[in-house]
Amino acid sequence: MTDQDSKKQASEFMTDREMVEVHSRLNHEKHPPTKGFLIAPLVFVFVFGCLIFVCSIQLAHSTNQFQLHPPKEIVELTEEEREALRLERKVDSGKKVFAVRCASCHQANGLGIAGQYPPLAGSKWVTSDPGLITNIILKGLKGEIIVKGETYGTSAAVNMAAVPISDREIANVTTYVRQAWGNEAPEILESEVSAFRDASKDQIDQWTGDQLVEMYPAAFSE
Numbered sequence: 001m002t003d004q005d006s007k008k009q010a011s012e013f014m015t016d017r018e019m020v021e022v023h024s025r026l027n028h029e030k031h032p033p034t035k036g037f038l039i040a041p042l043v044f045v046f047v048f049g050c051l052i053f054v055c056s057i058q059l060a061h062s063t064n065q066f067q068l069h070p071p072k073e074i075v076e077l078t079e080e081e082r083e084a085l086r087l088e089r090k091v092d093s094g095k096k097v098f099a100v101r102c103a104s105c106h107q108a109n110g111l112g113i114a115g116q117y118p119p120l121a122g123s124k125w126v127t128s129d130p131g132l133i134t135n136i137i138l139k140g141l142k143g144e145i146i147v148k149g150e151t152y153g154t155s156a157a158v159n160m161a162a163v164p165i166s167d168r169e170i171a172n173v174t175t176y177v178r179q180a181w182g183n184e185a186p187e188i189l190e191s192e193v194s195a196f197r198d199a200s201k202d203q204i205d206q207w208t209g210d211q212l213v214e215m216y217p218a219a220f221s222e
């Protein structure tokens, strides 16, 4: 059926006026294209909803910590107090290193085990020259030594192997050991440890007690 035919047919049943009416009604009933327009606002509502949720949680958290006047100990520490705090932290961290790396032999109380592991409490090897204890940790120790009047290291089975830890950890642990159990020796700096490490790089084997006594005669002079 051609176009002309259909027109002819339609006009046979409908007047032009009716036709116009039908079309305008159809036009009214036709839905506007809503698809693309509906989704976008929904996404925005969702995203903003999430944003507000996250922001309010964030705000609640940060306002708890927010202090108009921070505690005095943070702002009003004197140079000395700050220094004491630093040393305290260093000793604390040294204590942890000791628990992991040394306490199994020298014991948590620093008294060692008679005849096997020498005491660190009250030992000149610990409290005299910083180089002595640092070198022992860096390279280990074998051979006979005398600690607080007792002889140790008589059996090769109980040498002290080098303890593989960083310069900072050595600085921390030696400082702890030098100030624990009644020991009172100054702290050892990380830079000092690094210097001892450099200076002893040709020492492949463990130190012997005799070697160290020779290197640090002042420590054993009394």
Ligand code: HEC
Binding pocket: 098, 101, 102, 103, 104, 105, 106, 116, 117, 118, 119, 120, 123, 124, 125, 126, 133, 136, 137, 141, 142, 143, 144, 145, 147, 152, 153, 154, 158, 159, 160, 161, 163, 173, 174, 177, 209
């Ligand atoms: C596996 C056991 C063992 C471990 C772990 C160990 N030592 Fe020793 N340490 C020994 C023995 C054994 C000697 C004595 C060696 C000798 O007589 O030749 C010794 C000697 C020493 C000495 C010199 C003697 C004295 O009593 O003052 C110091 C200082 C020392 N150790 C510190 C440490 C520190 C600090 C650590 C941890 C970083 C450590 N040791 C880890 C077994 C150990």
